[in-house]
Amino acid sequence: MSILYDEEQQAIATESRRVLEARVNKDELLPLLEATGAYHQGFWATAKEQGWTALALPEAHGGLALGLVELGLIAHQAGRTLSGAPFLTSNFGVAKAVALYGSDAQQTRWLPGLASGETIxxxxxxxxxxxxxxxxxxxxxxxxxxxxxxxxxxxxxxxxxxxxxxxxxxxxxxxxxxxxxxxxxxxxxxxxxxxxxxxxxxxxxxxxxxGEAAYEAALHILALQAVVTAHEQTGGAEALMEIARDYAVTRKAFGQPIGAFQSIKHRIAELYGLVELARANCIHAAAREGQDDFITAAAAARLSATEAYDAAARDCVQIHGGIGVTWEIGLHLHMRRARSLAVEQGNLFFWEDVLVDRLAGEAA
Structure with a gap:
C-alpha cells in the first residue's frame, strides 16, 4: 500500500473528525479525571452508533470487513479529540483474538456483541x-x-x-x-x-x-492493539502541534508573535517532522497486517508515535508558558493521555526489544 489514503479512506477520516469534534469536548472530559471507573459515555455511544466497533471485524458476525487501516483512521481522530474511553482498542483486540484463535462456538457467542459495542x-x-x-x-x-x-x-x-x-x-x-x-x-x-x-x-x-504458539498469538494481538494506539498517539500529537502553532502566531511578546522567535518556530517544525514520521509508520504498519514483517512495522509505529506524542505534550505546554499548566486550558489532558498510552500495550523498552529481535532475526 502507498503511504497515502485513497478517497474512501479520506472520507472516513473527515467524517469521523467532524462527528468527534461535535460530540467530545474538554468540559466533559475534565470531570472524568476525578471519577474512578467513569468514562465518556458520549464517545462510546458515538462509536457504537457510527459502526466503528464493527469496522475491522468479519461480516459474518456483524462486522464491516474493513481493516486496520480504516480503524487506524478512526483512532487517529479519537486521539485528536481525546476520546474518553479505551474500548475501541481493547474491543478490537479481544475480537481479533476470538476471530483468529477461537472456536466457531466462541465466535458465535462473543463476536456479534463486540462488533456492536454492546459487549466490552x-x-x-x-x-x-x-x-x-x-x-x-x-x-x-x-x-x-x-x-x-x-x-x-x-x-x-x-x-x-x-x-x-x-x-x-x-x-x-x-x-x-x-x-x-x-x-x-x-x-x-x-x-x-x-x-x-x-x-x-x-x-x-x-x-x-x-503452547508456544500462544505466546506468538499474544504478541500478535498486542501488536494489533499497538498499531491502533499508535494512530491514537499520532492524532494527539498532531492536535497539540496545531494548538502550539496557532498559539505561537497569536501570542505576542516584545512587539511580535512568539512564533517569530527561533526557539519557538524550530520546536514546532521539529514536532511537524515527528508527527509525519509517526503518521507514515502507522499507515505502513496498518497496511502490513497479515504479512511476515507486521510485528516489525508495528514496533516501529509504536516507538515513533510514542516519541511524537510525548514531545508534543511537553513542548506544547512549554510554548504556552504559565497558562499551559492551568486546569482550564486542558493541555494536561493530552499530557496525561500521552503518559497513559506510552505504557499501554507495552512500554518503549518492550517494543525496542521486539524491534531489535526482529531485525536481528532478519539479518541472520
Whole structure:
C-alpha cells in the first residue's frame, strides 16, 4: 500500500473528525479525571452508533470487513479529540483474538456483541511492567482460571477478557466471562482508562490457544492493539502541534508573535517532522497486517508515535508558558493521555526489544 489514503479512506477520516469534534469536548472530559471507573459515555455511544466497533471485524458476525487501516483512521481522530474511553482498542483486540484463535462456538457467542459495542472487551496480558511475561502469574487448569492480572485497561467496565496464563507450565490464552469477577480499581492520572486489577479465583475460562504458539498469538494481538494506539498517539500529537502553532502566531511578546522567535518556530517544525514520521509508520504498519514483517512495522509505529506524542505534550505546554499548566486550558489532558498510552500495550523498552529481535532475526 502507498503511504497515502485513497478517497474512501479520506472520507472516513473527515467524517469521523467532524462527528468527534461535535460530540467530545474538554468540559466533559475534565470531570472524568476525578471519577474512578467513569468514562465518556458520549464517545462510546458515538462509536457504537457510527459502526466503528464493527469496522475491522468479519461480516459474518456483524462486522464491516474493513481493516486496520480504516480503524487506524478512526483512532487517529479519537486521539485528536481525546476520546474518553479505551474500548475501541481493547474491543478490537479481544475480537481479533476470538476471530483468529477461537472456536466457531466462541465466535458465535462473543463476536456479534463486540462488533456492536454492546459487549466490552479487555486484554489482560501484562504482569506489572512486563507486557508479555514468560511465566504469567495466572494459571489455567480444568477450565478454571486463578490468579490476578494487574493494571488491566478497561477492566472496570469490561464484560469479557482475554488473559495470558499458564497451563501445565506452558503459555495459554484464555477467554473469561468477567461477570462476578472481583475488580479492584486502580487510581491513575487518567481515570477514564478504567484501569483495574482483576482477581480470578477459579473463574470459568475457555481455552483459545495453548503452547508456544500462544505466546506468538499474544504478541500478535498486542501488536494489533499497538498499531491502533499508535494512530491514537499520532492524532494527539498532531492536535497539540496545531494548538502550539496557532498559539505561537497569536501570542505576542516584545512587539511580535512568539512564533517569530527561533526557539519557538524550530520546536514546532521539529514536532511537524515527528508527527509525519509517526503518521507514515502507522499507515505502513496498518497496511502490513497479515504479512511476515507486521510485528516489525508495528514496533516501529509504536516507538515513533510514542516519541511524537510525548514531545508534543511537553513542548506544547512549554510554548504556552504559565497558562499551559492551568486546569482550564486542558493541555494536561493530552499530557496525561500521552503518559497513559506510552505504557499501554507495552512500554518503549518492550517494543525496542521486539524491534531489535526482529531485525536481528532478519539479518541472520
Amino acid at each position: 472487551g479487555a486484554i489482560a496480558f501484562s504482569d506489572g511492567a512486563d507486557a508479555l511475561p514468560a511465566h504469567p502469574g495466572a494459571t489455567l487448569a480444568g477450565g478454571r482460571l486463578s490468579g490476578t492480572r494487574g493494571g488491566v485497561t478497561g477492566g472496570l467496565a469490561a464484560d469479557v477478557a482475554v488473559v495470558l496464563a499458564q497451563e501445565n507450565g506452558a503459555p495459554a490464552l484464555a477467554l473469561v466471562d468477567l461477570s462476578g469477577i472481583e475488580r479492584i480499581p486502580v487510581q491513575s492520572f487518567d481515570n477514564s482508562r478504567c484501569i483495574a486489577d482483576l482477581r480470578f479465583d477459579g473463574a470459568p475460562a475457555e481455552l483459545l490457544i495453548a
